[in-house]
Amino acid sequence: MTDPAAFPVSRLRPSDLLRVGAANLRVRRLRVLLASLGIAIGIATVLAVVGVSSSGQADLLRRLDELGTNLLTVKAGQTLLGKDAKLPAESVAMVGRISSVYAVAATGDLTMGVYRTDRIPADQTRGISVRAAGLTLLTTVQGEVAAGRWFTAATERHPTVVLGDLAAARLGVRAPGGTVWLGGRRFTVLGVLKPVPLAPGIDRAALVGWTAARDLLGFDGHPTTLYERSTPEEVEAVRAVLPRTVNPEHPEEVTVSRPSDALAARAAASGAFTGLLLGLGAVALLVGGVGVANTMVVSVLERRGEIGLRRALGATRGHIRLQFLTESLLLSGLGGLAGLVLGAAVTSGYALAGGFPTVLPFWAVGGGLAATLVIGSLAGLYPAVRAARLSPTVALGAT
Amino acid sequence: MTTPIVCLENVVKTYPGGVCALRGVNLEIHRGELLAVVGPSGSGKSTLLHMMGALDRPTSGRVLLAGHDVAALPDRRLSGLRASLIGFVFQRFHLAAGVPALDNVADGMLYAGVPLRERRERAAAALERVGLGGRVTHRPHELSGGEQQRVAVARAVARRPLVLYADEPTGNLDSVAGAEVLDVLRDLHADGTTIVIITHEQEVAAAAGRQVRVHDGHIVADVPGGGP
Ligand SMILES: Nc1ncnc2c1ncn2[C@@H]1O[C@H](COP(=O)(O)OP(=O)(O)OP(=O)(O)O)[C@@H](O)[C@H]1O
Ligand SMILES: [Mg+2]
DSSP states (O other): OOOGGGSOOOBOOHHHHHHHHHHHHHHOHHHHHHHHHHHHHHHHHHHHHHHHHHHHHHHHHHHHHHHOSOEEEEEOOBOTTSOBOOOOTTHHHHHHTSTTEEEEEEEEEESOOEESSTTSOTTOOTTOEEEEEOTTHHHHTTOOEEEEOOOOTTGGGSSEEEEOHHHHHHHTOOSTTOEEEETTEEEEEEEEEOOOTTOHHHHTEEEEEHHHHHHHHOOOSOOSEEEEEEOGGGHHHHHHHHHHHHOSSOGGGOEEEOHHHHHHHHHHHTTTTHHHHHHHHHHHHHHHHHHHHHHHHHHHHHTHHHHHHHHHTTOOHHHHHHHHHHHHHHHHHHHHHHHHHHHHHHHHHHHHHHTOOOOOOHHHHHHHHHHHHHHHHHHHHHHHHHHHHSOHHHHHHOO | OOOOSEEEEEEEEEOTTSOEEEEEEEEEEOTTOEEEEEOOTTSSHHHHHHHHTTSSOOSEEEEEETTEEGGGOOHHHHHHHHHHHEEEEOSSOOOOTTSOHHHHHHGGGTTBTOOHHHHHHHHHHHHHHTTOGGGTTOOGGGSOHHHHHHHHHHHHHTTOOSEEEEESTTTTSOHHHHHHHHHHHHHHHHTTOEEEEEOSOHHHHHTSSEEEEEETTEEEEEEEOSOO
């Protein structure tokens, strides 16, 4: 009988450990619900925040893909003396001659306002600029007409105007056909554009045909802004030669920008505002963890008789500890799973409503699960150790 | 004579706080005995059972369970002894609420490493043995006190322990239910189970084959009883 191999040992099978851990939860359903609610809310918040911002980000990137990243905008900039510079009249043609450039267009600023009627005071421009626009502008910036039509070689000579999205809204123009007051005469509204994400300046502009601007409004024919598209691989090379190409005499005045960079930056930054909400989720998780710990402590106090019985049946301290840890893990795990389902539902609801792709980053789901496991073990550790420390005889004697 | 399955040598138990519950107890229990431990309240009967059942260690002296010295063993080993050698029945039945009788009994073998199916089979057989074969699906609140205690007895004997300890098993029952439980214990003894019953009741003690009287931490009498 002194042979250690023959010594009787207590064994608890892993499957039985799970059963034992789940048994008490099955009996006290309301308590389980309340105790795991905090964790469910916390996980749901975190997942929804991350999911919603990732979905929005995915949408921005998808739009960026559609818009293309090969549009460059060239602005005349300012002279060394601080005056607004102008680009040479032939700069459009020069850019068109760069071999990898397949589309180029220009707008030229006109220093005047556009008004609904002649009775509006001249200083109430509502932030709308008036620009001469080349015929190729719309296709170059991939703009679309919301209503009416874009200029043709015929209409661009006439006193007609195409309004950017914001300009139309500010002028109260919804449909083409009416007139606006521009440069001391009536201009017929030819069309209204949809928002142009890569050239937001156009949204705030009233566009006049290049020829009409010159003939009717005294435009000098110098572009202020150039838009060009090249093959995507050549964008950087084109960018390098653009200043010298458009303004050989003063290349330093020219500024070249890539509007898609701003969108990409927005996509990258769209996670930033979520910090606060994530913090809230973390607080909910913490509160949930405290709730689980509290439930477990109460449970240990209430179930001393059960603990004593299990010890009498041969459970070791380790078995008791494992049982309560398992219970705590199941409790927080249930909350975590409910939270994941809830968070995923919120994310896909938001994405569906906004027409975004649903994106649930793997790291957020995995992190949420890991967090619940960590919380479950932390919350269960102290109660489990207390339960295991109870002496069997004291536990059996407890009422 | 055969070697005793339980052997206490000069066992002393002093609780923290100074209460001396056992003051040098010597006792041997042999296979197949039905032994009653009697004595006034506070005399140390439950403490004695804790010693014999490896639920607690003596302050001094030796407790040998099937040859293993309890005092020298760590918790893990003591638990192993309880899981495989010992069955307990308590005054309060300690059944899990809301759990069917069958599973309450089957859970008695949880820590003995018996697979679930075998546990259930043996539990069904044990319930049959205590006359509750038709009540396997009943939950504790659907059973009378006597029936609940019989479930607890079934739980204790389902894994065929070396010895069954019952601490006032009829203490919470009226005389009819108490007699039921006692009958079951006597049947088990007749089948060869070694049983130690702590009791206040003279009829219970009289049914035993041997009576040990405890007083103030000492065994003051160890006599054959009127029973088998
Ligand atoms: N855990 C404990 N801590 C301190 N003292 C204890 C403890 N358990 C029992 N005692 C004391 O030890 C003595 C013996 O107690 P025990 O429970 O063994 O008596 P008993 O004979 O079983 O009494 P009863 O018939 O009332 O159940 C009593 O004085 C009791 O107060
Ligand atoms: Mg007692």
